[in-house]
Amino acid sequence: MTVNSPQPLLGRSALITGASSGIGAATAELLAARGARVALLARRKDRLDELTGRITAAGGTALAVPVDVTDGSALGAAVSQVAEVFGGVDLVVANAGIMLPAPIEEQRADQWQTQIDLNxxxxxxxxxxxxxxxxxxxAGGRTADLFTTSSIAAQNIFPTFAVYSATKAFITHLSRHLRAELGGKDVRVSAIEPGIVGTELQSHVTDQGARDWLAGAAASVEFLTPQDVAxxxxxxxxxxxxxxLQQVTIMPTRQAA
Structure with a gap:
């Protein structure tokens, strides 16, 4: 298939983490619409079942695999299940993540650990x-892709977002190294770095200063949608x-940094 085909991903088998909402859900729907079989990994079974229903109703193929991706053994079993059902995997979107900004002086060690565990x-x-x-x-001659969801926060400075930004810088740098390691084996690795995207990530933020900053940004900037990133x-x-495409930065037109 070609990039100009209505279904350029026909025959591909995709696995997406963090698939129950936001960028993950939008990517799953779009990849399925473009011909790929999609495996949906996330904790919320009800959300996965709803998304699977939408994809299959539109003529796509989807497999819901409820799993807590912070549990390494459970995640490994879920990936093995997908590979068995699909006969392999050639497109992965490592998208699961959370954003919990707060001033470092508040010593929110619980939130630091949550971000490190998931991101x-x-x-x-x-x-x-x-x-x-x-x-x-x-090795079998198929196109193989690994996409990681990083953030513009990996490159820029946002006060109170220190731990979140550091986790995303880790993802971008990890992706660069993985590309160097896997590119010679014909596996493509791409770090996707969006600016502000309108997702439920903002609803998880508990720090009032960060909430005020996000609200101010929303008043002056039209946020990206999950579909834009997808x-x-x-x-x-x-x-x-x-x-x-080694590293792609996607910015709202009005977001300066």
């Missing part, structure tokens, strides 16, 4: 679980096998 540790376990499948797909992922996945 860093779970991402590394996801990469570890899917890499053999992607290498095998590439379009970029779907486009990159449909490019010729020789083309790897």
């Amino acid at each position: 860093v540790t779970a991402a590394v376990h996801t990469v570890g679980a899917v890499t053999p499948l992607l290498v095998a797909a590439a 379009e970029v992922i779907a486009f990159a996945a449909a490019l010729p096998r020789r083309v790897n």
Whole structure:
């Protein structure tokens, strides 16, 4: 299939973490619409079942796999289940994450650990679980993609977002290294770095200063939608096998930094 085809991802088998909402859900729907079979990994079974229903009603193929991706053994079992059902995996979107900004002086160690567990540790376990499948797909002559969801916060400075930003800088740098390690095996690795996206991430924020900052941004900037980010992922996945978009920054037009 070509990038200009209505279904350029026909025959691809995708696995998406954090698929119950936001960027993950939008990406799952779009990849399915473009022909890929999609496995949906997240904790909220009700959300996954609803999303699976929408995808199948639209003529797509989806598999819901409820799992807590911070549980490394459970995640490994979920990835194995997807590989068995789909006969392999050649497109992965490691998207699960959370944003909990707060001034460092508040010593919110609970929130620090939650962000590290989900944004860093779970991402590394996801990469570890899917890499053999992607290498095998590439060795078999198929296009193989690993997308990681980072953030513009990996590059820029946002006071009170220190721990969140550090986790995203980890993801961007991890992705660069993975590309160097896996590119020679024809596995493409892409770090996706969005600016502000209108998702439920903002609803998890408990710090009032950060909430006020986000509200002020919303008054002056039209946020990206999850579908905007999904379009970029779907486009990159449909490019010729020789083309790897290593790092893509996606900004709202009015967001300066």
